[in-house]
Amino acid sequence: MLKSMTGFGIAEYKDDERTVRVELRSINNRYLKVDLRLPDVLQSFESEIERSIREKINRGTVLLNVNYQSLRQESEYVLNSERLKEYYQLLSGIKKEIGSRERISVNSLIQLPGVLQKGKNREEHADALLSLCVSLVDEALKKMLEMRAVEGRHLGKDIERRKELILSILDKIETRAPDVVKEYSKRLQGRLASLLTGIAIELTDSNLCREIAIFAERCDITEEISRLKSHLYQLQEAMHSDEPIGRKLDFIVQEMFRETNTMCAKANDSVMLKDLVDIKTEIEKIREQIFNIE
Template sequence: MLKSMTGFGISEYKDAKRTLRVELRSVNNRFLKIDSRLPDALQAFECKIEKSIREKINRGTVLVSVNYQSLLQESEYVLNCARLKEYYRLLSDVKKEIGSREKISVNTLTMLPGVLQKNKNNDEDANALLSICVSLVDDALTKMLHMREIEGRHLEEEIEQRKTGILVMLDKIEVRSPVVVQEYSKRLQSRVASLLAGTNLELTDSNLCREIALFADRCDISEEISRLKSHLYQLQETIRLNEPVGRKLDFLVQEMFRETNTMCSKANDSIMLRDLVEVKTEIEKIREQIFNIE
């Protein structure tokens, strides 16, 4: 089953403490690239947030956007008043003993160890926030993957249609190929007869046959048609595999172009060239769709 690299998923959460919104967007890329835009509270957990995305997606650029809003006003640090008073008492006792008149600065006291402490509630909130965020990412990822699968089915249908059209045109070209040689033979005989009219010169049938055989050999595209058909059948089998196949399909399309270009250089017939140009056009349209496949 084909999967597109284009998709979108969104998931939201809200309670009395916070609101959280996760958006995932994916677009084309030859490799996997994740661009995460996280709030400060989740910056340290980027790898954990991206883990499920890396496990389930092989190619594409994925934009992870997390919007977080706290509904509570809590300080990042809290003041340990008991420890501050203890420091003040000790310093006051020392001042009396040494007879110092220097004032004890509150600013100085707050810089002493243990006076300003990190709010434990913030650590607990960060872990809870991470858990919620990972759950939202998984939910948004499921939605995005579903969208990529739907788009992949549409791509598969279009590629199948174009593949069928190319095979029909190749059948026409295959039928036309021997006719080209026959027409060349008639033109050659007519041209030679016209040029030798009124002279005593004669061109033997063996000479004509040799020239026609050389022309037929130069214009023979049967091998190229056979290989191109083989690539088309491989294309059909590949798009039905249950795995990422974008790179395999890209390689097959390159080979299809090569065979078609060879046929164009060999074809010495306007009708065949017109059909071959149409074949190249259809292959190009297939390649455009493959750019979107994971």
């Protein structure tokens, strides 16, 4: 089943103490890129949160935004008064030993290690917040994947329709191919008859047959049609795979372009060239859709 790389999911939690809102967006990318925007309290858990996304996404740029708001009044830092007293007593003792009269300021003591510390409540709630955040990410991810699946079905229907159109044009070209040689034979005979009027030169049927055979060989596109049909069947088969097949489809489309360009170079018929241009147009539209497939 095809999956689009474009999607959106949102999940939110709110109680008397906090509000957490998770938003997930995904856009096209040839590879997988995860961009996280986390609050400070979750910065150290970036790898854990990213891992939960990478387990379920294979291609695309995924943008995660986590908005966290605490409804409680918490100080970000607390003063460790016991540590401050230890520093003061230590420095006071040294002052007496060396006979210094320099004043010990509170500002200088606060800058010493361990005097100002992160609020314990913030640290205690970090693990719980991580668990809640991962749960919300999974919920938002589920919604985003559902959206990607719905979009993937629409892409699949469009690709299927264009594939059938290409097959119908190929059938038309196959039917037209023998007439191209016949028309060339008539034009060649008429042209030669006009040029050789009044000239004592006679061309044998073998000469004409050899020239017509060379033309038929030069403009024969039977093998290219067969290979293009084969690529279309491969495209159809890949679209029903449960695995991410965006890159595989991209390769198949490149081969379809290659065969069509070869046919355009060989075709010596205006009607056939018009049909081949229509095929190239449909292949290009398929490629545009494949850019969105995971």
